[in-house]
Amino acid sequence: xxxxxxxxxxxxxxxxxxxxxxxxxxxxxxxxxxxxxxxxxxxxxxxxxxxxxxxxxxxxxxxxxxxxxxxxxxxxxxxxxxxxxxxxxxxxxxxxxxxxxxxxxxxxxxxxxxxxxxxxxxxxxxxxxxxxxxxxxxxxxxxxxxxxxxxxxxxxxxxxxxxxxxxxxxxxxxxxxxxxxxxxxxxxxxxxxxxxxxxxxxxxxxxxxxxxxxxxxxxxxxxxxx
Numbered sequence: 001x002x003x004x005x006x007x008x009x010x011x012x013x014x015x016x017x018x019x020x021x022x023x024x025x026x027x028x029x030x031x032x033x034x035x036x037x038x039x040x041x042x043x044x045x046x047x048x049x050x051x052x053x054x055x056x057x058x059x060x061x062x063x064x065x066x067x068x069x070x071x072x073x074x075x076x077x078x079x080x081x082x083x084x085x086x087x088x089x090x091x092x093x094x095x096x097x098x099x100x101x102x103x104x105x106x107x108x109x110x111x112x113x114x115x116x117x118x119x120x121x122x123x124x125x126x127x128x129x130x131x132x133x134x135x136x137x138x139x140x141x142x143x144x145x146x147x148x149x150x151x152x153x154x155x156x157x158x159x160x161x162x163x164x165x166x167x168x169x170x171x172x173x174x175x176x177x178x179x180x181x182x183x184x185x186x187x188x189x190x191x192x193x194x195x196x197x198x199x200x201x202x203x204x205x206x207x208x209x210x211x212x213x214x215x216x217x218x219x220x221x222x223x224x225x226x
């Protein structure tokens with residue numbers, strides 16, 4: 001057997017081995033749709049619904065969001081901002097008892113400002129802000145949409161386009177999950193800095209407000225959190 005034939009056989013064997021290895025890696029890699037579903041959570045289903053069930057179109061949109069916002073470097077909050085946002089959210093919840101519409105509008109504003117402070121696009125770019133939030137907080141971003149929609153809805157009762165009190169209460173509860181998510185990641189960022197040994201202000205006696213329960217009646221004002 002000539003040297004040329006031997007070399008050709010070696011090249012063929014190597015090419016086959018490389019191809020087999022590549023196929024093995026591709027088979028081990030989870031499908032793109034599964035990866036996107038895991039990353040975006042409920043936002044994945046929301047995108048599919050927006051595209052009338054067209055999974056490929058929804059996944060293309062979500063992949064584009066990751067491409068645009070996946071490398072976003074989030075900014076930590078300083079102690080003053082953490083205290084300000086926590087106090088603002090607590091005040092909005094308490095305001096819900098007497099003025100639910102004002103409370104929802106305040107929650108909407110707080111979420112937009114908090115996202116902007118963390119490094120997401122500003123509130124003046126609402127759609128872009130939501131798109132970026134969905135990449136990093138896909139499991140809770142719907143709460144922002146819900147409270148924003150409730151804040152923009154006309155005054156009135158019923159579920160025919162006007163936000164009633166129950167809808168606004170649900171919106172506040174859903175929005176709270178995103179607020180806590182943003183604040184939790186902010187605390188983690190802050191605690192990683194050696195100069196911030198006092199996490200969430202606990203060293204000076206200030207702890208974040210308990211937001212597990214949204215009071216909806218005047219009788220609840222002095223009730224202990226559930």
